[in-house]
Amino acid sequence: MLEIRDLHAAVDGTPILKGITLTVNAGEVHAVMGPNGSGKSTLAQVLAGHPAYEITSGEILYKGENLVEMEAEERAQQGVFLAFQYPVEIPGVSNAYFLRAAYNAKLKAAGKEEVDPMEFLDLVEEKLKLVDMDPAMLHRSVNAGFSGGEKKRNEILQMAVLDPTLAILDETDSGLDIDALRIVAGGVNALKRPDNAAIVVTHYQRLLNYIVPDQVHVLAGGRIVKSGGKELALELEARGYDWLLEAVA
Amino acid sequence: MSTTLSAPALLEQANHAAAADVPAVLRAARAEGAEQFAALGLPTTKNEDWHYTSVSSLAAIPFAPMTGDDSDLSPDALAEHRLDASWPTLVFVNGVYQPSLSDTSALPAGIRVLPLGDAVSALGDTVSRLLGSTAPASRDGFTALNASFLGEGAVVHVAKEMVIDTPVHLLYVTTDAGANGMHHPRVLMLAERHAKATVVESWVGLTEQPYFTNAVAEVVVEDGATLTHLKVQREGRGAFHVATIEATQGRDSHYVSFCFTTGGALSRSTISTLLNGAGCGTTLNGLTMLDGAQHGDVQTRIEHAQPQCFSREIYKSILDEHSHGVFNGKVYVHPIAQQTDGKQTNNTLLLSKTAQVDAKPQLEIFADDVKCTHGATVGQIxxxxxxxxxxxxxxxxxxxxxxxxxxxxxxxxxxxxxxxxxxxxxxxxxxxxxxxxxxx
Known part of the structure; x- marks a missing residue:
């Protein structure tokens, strides 16, 4: 589904990613871990198409197509979804309207009929239950005045509505208490299917108790320095990152 | 009778008009207005308050007083701008009150809404109390000019403890028949003790031609009263629009204003209130949206003259293409006005590289126990x-x-x-x- 080959990316001329190679197959969950500044979030943003990052070499193939050439909105319409580390507040645009605009954009790109507000409300009410969200939140402005936990739940709600093929969760666990973490992880697990995949970017192993990865990759200095099974995450939790960094230095 | 806005020609016009069938109270005010205009003239950009807005293009056009010709007014276009046809409404077409298009029959007893001409006799006390009280002709050239042409406009009188939820609508429409015309409506609003009412003033231009609106509103909000005053400026693209609103407030009163600006080639709205009783407050909000070569200027002045008063102000602008927005938010706190609570926010969104904004918060605080904040931002998407x-x-x-x-x-x-x-x-x-x- 996703093939990243020797990917180099820079921001304002400063190289951040220095040769990432990663393959994610349908039905898999991959965890990307690493210390602060290792390039984890950059990788997530690059996959979503953030314009601040320049791909200097390498390629990204998504369902066999060149992802780098697609605009962010096109990637989303094709099933790529990024759950933001810091979800953006948009005062003045209601959550319900925003969700429907996103949902309809995807339908339209697939050549399907758009849904009207009533139909959409039925659909979204189902998804609200998944993340244990109050329907009243739909009528508030997108993320405006939401608590940290509410923002993250709102990200998963968007993910549930858009039903992505490739979901990238960028430190969705940071700042969450254990109850919120359970709800968020439960939402992600419920959306898992054999025909989709997820990349879970996290600093801590804690989230991986709830979202069990098929593979764990450790990023440091813009490269993957180690890959392994879920037990690698436990080892990182026990020993920290330093031993790995020393080993590759 | 077309002439540019020069003082000698104007005096002649005003004198001529005064000879006609004009009530004495208006005649006297006109004479004073003409005299003051001769002394003041139109402001130049050397005047600090007019630094960013030049009216030289306005002064160059020979405007004639509008005649009220409504022959080209489309009923559909008018209907669209009524907002709600059931509201008590006075309609002015090309500068002149149109009784056949107006209807105030739904008004309950206790609130009177009359065109200025009728109010001179029917609400004589209110007219003599308010006329020239908060906006004297000596205020500036535009107010003087308005006074020198007194005749059109309205009086809204809300009796004490009268509470009315339905807004009163004053609707001014200009069509092609009003091209190169000018009008100078004067509105007097009085909300007596503990009264509550809403007045909407809409300015609509159904023409691209130049014309000149020079409006003055004098507003008195007595103790405990709440007056909401919504100004909707949707003048034509060729219009010059100058509006001056001067309010004065009693103890525990609330004056709520919204200034919506989107029309006109050049517009300037001044909204000013005197917080003249303890515990009163004002909310002055507004939105300006301009494009093309439009120039839109909003000036607000909040004068805290008594203790424990509050003021809240949010002004936003969206400027596209070559438009130019100006915002000046003055807050003046007298030494006596302790425990003043003031907050001003001004945000501008620039949609193009060639749009321009001049925004100036101006806080002058002479009391020591006050809470006054202001914040201004200018940014892009x-x-x-x-x-x-x-x-x-x-x-x-x-x-x-x-x-x-x-x-x-x-x-x-x-x-x-x-x-x-x-x-x-x-x-x-x-x-x-x-x-x-x-x-x-």
Whole structure:
């Protein structure tokens, strides 16, 4: 589904990613871990198409197509979804309207009929239950005045509505208490299917108790320095990152 | 009788008009207005308050007083601007009150709404009390000019303890028949003790031709009263619009103003209130949306003259193409006005590199126990929010339009009257976006 080959990316001329190679197959969950500044979030943003990052070499193939050439909105319409580390507040645009605009954009790109507000409300009410969200939140402005936990739940709600093929969760666990973490992880697990995949970017192993990865990759200095099974995450939790960094230095 | 706005020609005009059948109270005010205009003239950019707005283009055009010709007024176009046909409404077409298009029969006893001409006899006490009280002819050239042509306008009188939820609508429409004309309406509003009412003033231009609106409103809000005053400026693209609103407030009163500006080639709105009783407050909010070569200037002045008063102010502007926005928010706190609580916010969204804004908060505080804050921002569309929306599949154009609308929406939400709020939200949506709706 996703093939990243020797990917180099820079921001304002400063190289951040220095040769990432990663393959994610349908039905898999991959965890990307690493210390602060290792390039984890950059990788997530690059996959979503953030314009601040320049791909200097390498390629990204998504369902066999060149992802780098697609605009962010096109990637989303094709099933790529990024759950933001810091979800953006948009005062003045209601959550319900925003969700429907996103949902309809995807339908339209697939050549399907758009849904009207009533139909959409039925659909979204189902998804609200998944993340244990109050329907009243739909009528508030997108993320405006939401608590940290509410923002993250709102990200998963968007993910549930858009039903992505490739979901990238960028430190969705940071700042969450254990109850919120359970709800968020439960939402992600419920959306898992054999025909989709997820990349879970996290600093801590804690989230991986709830979202069990098929593979764990450790990023440091813009490269993957180690890959392994879920037990690698436990080892990182026990020993920290330093031993790995020393080993590759 | 066309002439540029030079003093000698004007005096001649005013004298000529005074000879006609004009009530004595207006005649006296006209004479004083003409005299003051001769002394003051039109402001130049050397005047600090007019530094960013030049009226030389206005002064160069020979405007003739409008005649009220309504032969080209389309009933459909008028209907669209009534907002709600059931509201008590006075309609002015090309500068002149039109009884056949107006209807105030739904007004309950205790609130009187009359065209100025009728009010001189029917509400003589109110007229003599208010006329020239908060906006004397000596105030500036435009107020003097307005006084020298006194005749059209309205009086709104809300008796004490009278509470009316239905707004009163004063609707001024200019059509092609008003091209190269000028009008100088004067509105007097009095909300007596503990009264509560809403007045909407709409300025609509159904012509691209130049014309000149020079309006003055004098507003008195007595103790405990709440007056909401919504100004909707949708003049034609060739129009010059100068409006001066001067309010004075009693103890525990609340004056709520919204200034919506989107029309005119050149517009200037001055909204000023004197917080003249302990515990009173004012809310002055507004939204300006300009494009092309439009120039829109909003001046506010809040004078805290008594203790424990509050003021809240949110002004937003969206400027596209070569437009020029000006905002000057003056807050003056007298030494006696302790425990003043003032907050001013001014945000501008620039949609093009060639749009320009001059924004100036001006706080003059002479009391020591006050809480006054102000914040001003000038920016472009938030790139982070834009990417966020795109990452959800929303195309860049739609995302930009949504963010532009959202910028405006949060100040429009402060309008309490739902009909006005919905109408202005729709105008805003259509101004800079091709979106049909943003609800649901």
């Amino acid at each position: 938030d790139q982070t929010a834009l990417f966020y929306m795109k990452s959800r599949g929303v195309d860049a154009d739609t995302a930009r339009q949504l963010l532009t609308y959202a910028f405006a929406a949060d100040v429009l939400e402060t309008i309490e009257n739902e009909t006005v709020r919905d109408a202005l939200e729709l105008v805003t949506l259509h101004r800079f976006t091709s979106l049909a709706t943003v609800t649901g």
